[in-house]
Structure formats: structure tokens, C-alpha cells
Amino acid sequence: MIVNFGIDWGIDKTMNKLEKFNVLKEDKRVNSFVPETRCMTEEHLWELLKKYGAVILKPVEGSGGRGIFCISSEANEAFGVQVKLRKEVIASKDIYSYLTREILGDFTLYFPSGEVSEILSETYLVQYRIPLAEIDYRPFDIRVMVQRKNGSPWIVTGKLAKLANSGYAITNVNLGATILAIETALQRSSLNHLSHEALLFQLDHVALWAADQLQRQDPNIKVIGFDMCLDTQGKVWILEANFTPHDYIFLELEDKTMYETIQDYK
Numbered sequence: 001m002i003v004n005f006g007i008d009w010g011i012d013k014t015m016n017k018l019e020k021f022n023v024l025k026e027d028k029r030v031n032s033f034v035p036e037t038r039c040m041t042e043e044h045l046w047e048l049l050k051k052y053g054a055v056i057l058k059p060v061e062g063s064g065g066r067g068i069f070c071i072s073s074e075a076n077e078a079f080g081v082q083v084k085l086r087k088e089v090i091a092s093k094d095i096y097s098y099l100t101r102e103i104l105g106d107f108t109l110y111f112p113s114g115e116v117s118e119i120l121s122e123t124y125l126v127q128y129r130i131p132l133a134e135i136d137y138r139p140f141d142i143r144v145m146v147q148r149k150n151g152s153p154w155i156v157t158g159k160l161a162k163l164a165n166s167g168y169a170i171t172n173v174n175l176g177a178t179i180l181a182i183e184t185a186l187q188r189s190s191l192n193h194l195s196h197e198a199l200l201f202q203l204d205h206v207a208l209w210a211a212d213q214l215q216r217q218d219p220n221i222k223v224i225g226f227d228m229c230l231d232t233q234g235k236v237w238i239l240e241a242n243f244t245p246h247d248y249i250f251l252e253l254e255d256k257t258m259y260e261t262i263q264d265y266k
């Protein structure tokens with residue numbers, strides 16, 4: 001059963017978030033840049049929490065940061081749970097039932113627990129929560145636009161950084177993230193000591209490999225807006241592949257060259 005709770009998620013028609021991660025995982029070139037991701041069951045939640053100490057829950061057909069839960073271990077057998085600006089501490093033994101109730105609300109009251117678990121596993125994913133590199137204690141991630149024309153290979157047409165709004169753990173623009181030129185972000189970040197050229201080169205290559213792999217599943221895609229990030233050590237990760245990315249965020253950069261390149265490539 002799939003429910004959408006009456007919400008119009010900005011859905012990519014061909015594959016949901018979990019399916020895209022599964023496709024990316026199958027590619028040897030990008031496999032190590034994809035965070036471990038599972039459908040949201042109690043078993044998978046505990047497996048990833050024990051392994052990483054921090055996970056993120058996302059609706060498989062969500063967008064704009066809606067319905068995202070950031071979870072990290074705390075002292076005394078408890079977890080910190082953050083949704084937008086709201087932070088709560090939940091005892092370990094209650095974490096699965098707490099999240100189920102938060103996500104499915106009244107559903108949990110009227111449906112048998114087996115069915116509630118099934119709905120949750122079909123509508124949410126649980127993923128390793130990457131410690132994002134920061135600027136002034138605010139995490140940032142990176143939008144990498146890749147495009148192709150019929151018969152031509154994929155190329156990177158734009159890159160920028162999204163710096164989380166103050167107090168937020170996620171970097172969505174509709175939640176007040178600030179757009180920065182990628183060079184500015186690297187310079188101001190905790191990763192300034194690393195070679196910017198090498199980081200940018202890796203971001204481009206991983207995005208191009210990932211686009212190539214996704215195109216095998218969906219031969220019609222011409223544009224992908226990857227949400228990528230660097231972790232606190234400078235390792236590159238793929239957070240998400242958007243098949244209908246907004247390009248207006250590139251207008252917020254002072255230099256409009258990337259925006260124009262993106263338009264030219266349509």
C-alpha cells in the first residue's frame with residue numbers, strides 16, 4: 001500500500017528516492033560515494049543506528065526537506081531527534097514507536113501494527129547521516145547540475161553551495177538556506193586547507209558517473225540536479241538525485257554564467 005497523506009510531494013515520476021539509491025549502489029564507480037540506505041523498518045533503523053550512531057529519515061517521495069528527521073545518539077541511552085528547528089531527546093527504547101507516531105500520526109491508532117510497519121517501510125527510508133562540512137557551525141551541501149543533449153555525453157553545467165539556515169541541520173533553500181558560490185563556501189569552510197581543485201574535480205566526476213548510471217535505468221533523462229556534500233573529512237557523497245531540479249537558485253549567484261549555461265543546455 002502506498003499513501004501520500006494528501007500531500008503533493010514534488011515527485012520524480014520514474015524512480016523514487018530509494019530506487020535511485022539502489023540503482024546508484026549497483027555502480028562500482030559511485031558505490032562508495034552513496035550513503036548506506038534502507039527502507040524504514042525497525043530492524044534497519046537499529047542496524048544503521050548501531051553502525052553509525054546517526055541516521056536521517058526521509059519520505060521516499062519527499063522534496064523540499066519535508067518530513068525529514070535527523071537522529072543522533074546522545075548520552076544515557078537516548079537519541080536527539082531534530083525536525084526543522086524542533087529538537088527532542090527520546091529514550092532509545094521508545095525511538096521506533098516515537099518516529100512511527102510522528103510520521104504516521106492517527107494511522108497508528110486505527111491500523112494493526114503490522115500494517116503500520118508496512119506503510120512506514122513503503123513510504124520512508126533510513127540512511128547514514130553524514131556529518132556535513134560546516135561554515136560557522138552551519139552545515140552546507142552542494143548542488144551539482146548535470147545535463148546532456150541528445151547523442152552527447154553528460155556535462156556539469158553548474159555548481160553552488162547551500163548553507164543551512166541558522167539552527168537547521170538540513171540545507172533546503174525553502175527552509176532559508178543561503179546560496180554561496182562554491183569557491184566562497186570552500187574558502188569559508190573547515191575544509192579550506194584541502195585542495196579546492198581536487199574536491200571540485202571529484203564532485204564533477206562522481207556526478208557524471210552517477211548520471212551515466214541513472215540514465216541506464218531511465219534513458220530519457222536530460223538533466224539531473226544532484227545534492228552532494230563533503231563530510232567533515234572532505235569526503236564526497238551523493239545525497240540525492242533530482243530529475244526536475246529548479247534552476248532559479250543559480251540566479252542568486254552574483255555571476256550569472258552558470259545560470260546562462262544551464263539555459264543554453266536545455
Ligand SMILES: Nc1ncnc2c1ncn2[C@@H]1O[C@H](COP(=O)(O)OP(=O)(O)OP(=O)(O)O)[C@@H](O)[C@H]1O
Binds near residue numbers: 132227
Ligand atoms: N544522508 C544525509 N546526511 C546528512 N544530511 C543529509 C543527508 N541526506 C540529506 N541531507 C540533508 O537534507 C537535505 C534534504 O535532503 P534531500 O535532498 O534528500 O531531500 P529533499 O530536499 O526533501 O528532496 P528534494 O531535493 O527532491 O527537494 C539535504 O540537502 C541535506 O542538507
Ligand SMILES: [Mg+2]
Binds near residue numbers: 064065227240
Ligand atoms: Mg534536496
